[in-house]
Every structure is written in structure tokens, then in C-alpha cells.
Amino acid sequence: MADAPDIVDLTITNVAHGGVFVARHEGRVVFVPDTLPGETVRARLVDTRKKSFWRAETLEVLDASPDRVDHVWSSSSIERDPRDRAGGAEFGHIALERQRRLKxxxxxxxxxxxxxxxxxxxxxxxxxxxxxxxEGGDGLRWRTRVSLHVDEEGRVGPYAARSHRVIPVDDLPLATTEIADAAPLHDRLQGATTVDVVASTDGVLVAVDGAASTGALHExxxxxxxxxxxxxxxxxxxxxxxxxxxxxxxxxxxxxxxxxxxxxxxxxxxxxxxxxxxxxxxxxxxxxxxxxxxxxxxxxxxxxxxxxxxxxxxxxxxxxxxxxxxxxxxxxxxxxxxxxxxxxxxxxxxxxxxxxxxxxxxxxxxxxxxxxxxxxxxxxxxxxxxxxxxxxxxxxxxxxxxxxxxxxxxxxxxxx
Structure with missing residues (x-):
């Protein structure tokens, strides 16, 4: 275990509601993302204010579950600093069948x-x-609607997990191909705050700050x-x-x-x-x-x-x-x-x-x-x-x- 008092090694026991997992440290429940039951991880305690439970962020996997896979979205991978992991694919490191059993x-x-x-x-x-x-697939390319955010520098991306910090990304693997191709991930939208990309029977719509240049859509x-x-x-x-x-x-x-x-x-x-x-x-x-x-x-x-x-x-x-x-x-x-x-x-x-x-x-x-x-x-x-x-x-x-x-x-x- 590292010397820093907020760095702890945790053994994950089960899944909790909300996309996090459960460990115990000194008798207290600790909620930890980016892991799964049966694993031992090195984690940083990030919220210890409550008496009933604490929160931590996974830094390193010490003993991996056989159900751990390479993350489907590199922008959310365990290899990235927790503050730089894109939100929206919190089970992407888990084999699909195990994801469904956890749910x-x-x-x-x-x-x-x-x-x-x-x-x-x-x-x-x-x-x-x-x-x-x-069924039997990879669980990708299903989103027909994506909401992205724009930071003060005009960069477009999702928020970091459990944060309102924009993370620039190169791809959107959960989005349909049409959505992924239309998303302005590499544009600079200075002064904007949100980007919505919507696919319907009529085609793909990109709306910046809620401005849609069309009438009704059809499904x-x-x-x-x-x-x-x-x-x-x-x-x-x-x-x-x-x-x-x-x-x-x-x-x-x-x-x-x-x-x-x-x-x-x-x-x-x-x-x-x-x-x-x-x-x-x-x-x-x-x-x-x-x-x-x-x-x-x-x-x-x-x-x-x-x-x-x-x-x-x-x-x-x-x-x-x-x-x-x-x-x-x-x-x-x-x-x-x-x-x-x-x-x-x-x-x-x-x-x-x-x-x-x-x-x-x-x-x-x-x-x-x-x-x-x-x-x-x-x-x-x-x-x-x-x-x-x-x-x-x-x-x-x-x-x-x-x-x-x-x-x-x-x-x-x-x-x-």
C-alpha cells in the first residue's frame, strides 16, 4: 500500500446502484467506480465527509476479474487519470454478459x-x-441521440465521469455511425455550451445550444x-x-x-x-x-x-x-x-x-x-x-x- 493516507487497497465485493461497486475500509462502506466484484484495486479516497459511506476512485487494478476486458472507449480507460475519464460508459471495462448479470x-x-x-x-x-x-454482439453503435458539452476554449466532448469538466474525445463508440460521423468533436465552438446530435428517420440533426434548423422530426x-x-x-x-x-x-x-x-x-x-x-x-x-x-x-x-x-x-x-x-x-x-x-x-x-x-x-x-x-x-x-x-x-x-x-x-x- 502506498504511503499516502488517502491511497488504499480495496477488495470489491459486489455491485451497487448507480454504476459503482462496493468495498469496505476500516469497517466503512466505500463506493468505487471502474472496477467489478472480485477485484482488488488501488484507489484514492475522494469523499470521506459522510459517516455512512465514503467514495473512492480506482487508480490501478492489482488483481483483475476474468470478466475485465479492454475498455470499449479508450477515453474512459483505467489507464487515464480518473479526472480525465470520459463519462457515459461506466461498464465498458466489463464483458457484456457480466454487465447484464450485474444489472x-x-x-x-x-x-x-x-x-x-x-x-x-x-x-x-x-x-x-x-x-x-x-445478442452476441459488442454492445456498440446504439445511441441515436448524443448530448455533448463545450468548454471555455470551445472544445467539444462529454463531461468527465461525475463531473462537469469537458473531456475532448476522438470517437463516440456507443453512438450510431451516423451520429459519430456528424458530431463536431474536432471543431472549436467558441461561445457555445452544448451540442446535441440526433438521428431520426429524416436524417441527422446537429443543434448547437438548442438551435434546431428544422421542424418536426419523424420516427x-x-x-x-x-x-x-x-x-x-x-x-x-x-x-x-x-x-x-x-x-x-x-x-x-x-x-x-x-x-x-x-x-x-x-x-x-x-x-x-x-x-x-x-x-x-x-x-x-x-x-x-x-x-x-x-x-x-x-x-x-x-x-x-x-x-x-x-x-x-x-x-x-x-x-x-x-x-x-x-x-x-x-x-x-x-x-x-x-x-x-x-x-x-x-x-x-x-x-x-x-x-x-x-x-x-x-x-x-x-x-x-x-x-x-x-x-x-x-x-x-x-x-x-x-x-x-x-x-x-x-x-x-x-x-x-x-x-x-x-x-x-x-x-x-x-x-x-
Whole structure:
């Protein structure tokens, strides 16, 4: 061990939520990035202010795991100084199959610790599925949207990991070829602060400081074309929209679905999952998509124009659901199907309680954060819903992120 008091040798025991790993030093938990379970690393303690845990940065691998590989992005490699490692590929040093097992471990642990599920339940043993084109592949070239930053010297790049310091890079291996070719990595953009590069059905758009020189963009999912704002939300992985649409359609129990009920697509964006319901159950269904961003609901209204009973509402989801609860006529929602795709922070206990009070027949939850899903799972279970199924997808290879689709039904509600 080096003489410096902040340099320590750590043995990594397991993975934690957020793309870091767990070690112990003098009885205290230490969170460490750029490593993986089973390794021994030399690390620098960088945050020792909290009593419950410390943070460290990996300097050197002393005993490597057999699952360690050369980093897919040299700009994030362990060979670089920790302060100069580009963020956005924090699992890029781990073999893909092990990445997926680690993500499954995080999801399983969250469902047990925060969701209250039994550790022996098959619902907590979820495999993280690769996307069709990534199966057996290298997990590269999937990002159709990249946000970069510009430093005071005009240099373009991602932020350093856990920092707001711009790191100039020569390549973007997680981006599609079109995105990588269009990104102005070697330009000097003096006075700018951000660069967004977006690929869609229409081609590639480069927007500096949010300035887009085009109208709506278009994305095709199956036989449908969706319009959206140039920098509006859309799934990042090139296969994500189609894969999640299929997963949501599969998660909906057809025996519980009522086409005439007031079905809901909450945090609906431009109407992807409302369209999913219509494509499975027919364009005569009733469905309301709710989104706080008015430009998104404008596009949703256009995207869902062929669905007779569809409407797009601009409102905060919590306010919309609360207003339903004040209407008094809640019985009509007992046959409804609700799809919700909340932000990374989740729906939250208050909204879950108000939604459960409507007693919809089933709820399909699209989650991009395991802990948020688990907390909302606990709230749903305490409000009379059972977790019926959960699937997880590796829509962010070489990062710690994972997407899940969970289905809930009313406890004791059995339909033939």
C-alpha cells in the first residue's frame, strides 16, 4: 500500500446502484467506480465527509476479474487519470454478459430491499435481455441521440465521469455511425455550451445550444410514423421504441383489457404506448395520453389521429390523476388499463396511491431506474396490487442503466 493516507487497497465485493461497486475500509462502506466484484484495486479516497459511506476512485487494478476486458472507449480507460475519464460508459471495462448479470443483480436487490418482495420469488430473478441486434454482439453503435458539452476554449466532448469538466474525445463508440460521423468533436465552438446530435428517420440533426434548423422530426415504429420536436424526448437506443412497444403490448393482459374503458397512457410523450394499445386492440379503443410538455401532446394528437377514441391532454400527471379522484365517478376506471412511463425518479408514493384509488384493472409500468421501480412496486403492493410480471432489457450497453417493464393487477382479481 502506498504511503499516502488517502491511497488504499480495496477488495470489491459486489455491485451497487448507480454504476459503482462496493468495498469496505476500516469497517466503512466505500463506493468505487471502474472496477467489478472480485477485484482488488488501488484507489484514492475522494469523499470521506459522510459517516455512512465514503467514495473512492480506482487508480490501478492489482488483481483483475476474468470478466475485465479492454475498455470499449479508450477515453474512459483505467489507464487515464480518473479526472480525465470520459463519462457515459461506466461498464465498458466489463464483458457484456457480466454487465447484464450485474444489472440483473441490482434490479433483484432493489425489488427485495425496496419493493418488499421475497428473495426467493421468481419475480426477483429477472434476466436482462439483450436487444435483437446486440445478442452476441459488442454492445456498440446504439445511441441515436448524443448530448455533448463545450468548454471555455470551445472544445467539444462529454463531461468527465461525475463531473462537469469537458473531456475532448476522438470517437463516440456507443453512438450510431451516423451520429459519430456528424458530431463536431474536432471543431472549436467558441461561445457555445452544448451540442446535441440526433438521428431520426429524416436524417441527422446537429443543434448547437438548442438551435434546431428544422421542424418536426419523424420516427418509425412498425407501421407507424411518429412526429416529435427535434430535441424532444425519444428513446435513445435505436431499437428501444419498437422493443418497448412490443414488451408493453405483451405485458397487457388481454382478458383484463376493455376497449371501452377510460384507458390511460401517463407520461405519454408523443403517444408511443397509446398507439401500442391501439395496434394490439384496435383503433376503436378509448385511450387518453397525458404529458406535461405541450409540444409533445401536440404531436401526440397528430400521431394518434387514426384512433377514434384517443385524446392527448397537456397536464402534469399527478394533477390529472388527482382531478379524476375528485370527479366522484371512479367506478368506470375499474376496467381501465393504465400504462405509465415516469421519469427516472419514478411515479412516487403519492401518485401511486391516487392512481391505485381509481382501481384500474391493470397497470403496466415502464421503468428506467430499478430503485424507483422497486419503491413504486412497494407502494402499489400496499395499495392492493400484485406484481404479475417483470422483464428487463439492456437498452444501455456499457452503462449501468437498465430498462424494465412491469405488470401489476388488482390483488385477488382473477378473470377468466
Amino acid at each position: 440483473a443483480d441490482v434490479l433483484s436487490d432493489a425489488l427485495v430491499r425496496f419493493g418488499g418482495l421475497d428473495a426467493d420469488s421468481p419475480l426477483t430473478r429477472v434476466a436482462v435481455e439483450p436487444t435483437p441486434s446486440d 418509425r415504429v412498425g407501421d407507424r410514423m411518429f412526429s416529435l420536436e427535434p430535441l424532444g424526448f425519444w428513446q435513445v437506443h435505436r431499437e428501444a421504441a419498437e422493443l418497448l412497444s412490443a414488451a408493453v403490448a405483451s405485458a397487457v393482459d388481454a382478458d383484463r383489457f376493455d376497449a371501452t374503458a377510460p384507458n390511460l397512457d401517463l407520461y405519454g410523450g408523443v403517444g408511443l404506448f397509446a398507439a401500442t394499445l391501439a395496434d394490439r386492440f384496435g383503433t376503436g379503443i378509448r385511450v387518453t395520453t397525458v404529458e406535461a410538455e405541450s409540444s409533445a401532446t401536440d404531436h401526440a394528437a397528430e400521431n394518434l389521429v387514426d384512433i377514434v377514441g384517443a385524446r392527448a391532454v397537456t397536464d402534469r400527471v399527478d394533477r390529472f390523476v388527482r382531478a379524476i379522484g375528485r370527479e366522484g365517478d371512479l367506478a368506470r376506471y375499474r376496467d381501465a388499463t393504465v400504462v405509465l412511463d415516469p421519469p427516472r425518479s419514478g411515479a412516487g408514493t403519492a401518485l401511486v396511491g391516487e392512481l391505485a384509488a381509481l382501481q384500474p384493472a391493470q397497470i403496466v409500468y415502464v421503468a428506467c431506474d430499478p430503485v424507483a421501480l422497486a419503491r413504486d412496486t412497494k407502494a402499489l403492493r400496499s395499495s392492493g396490487y400484485e406484481l404479475a410480471s417483470v422483464r428487463a432489457f439492456d437498452l444501455f450497453p456499457h452503462t449501468h442503466h437498465v430498462e424494465a417493464v412491469a405488470a401489476f393487477s388488482r390483488s385477488g382479481d382473477r378473470r377468466s
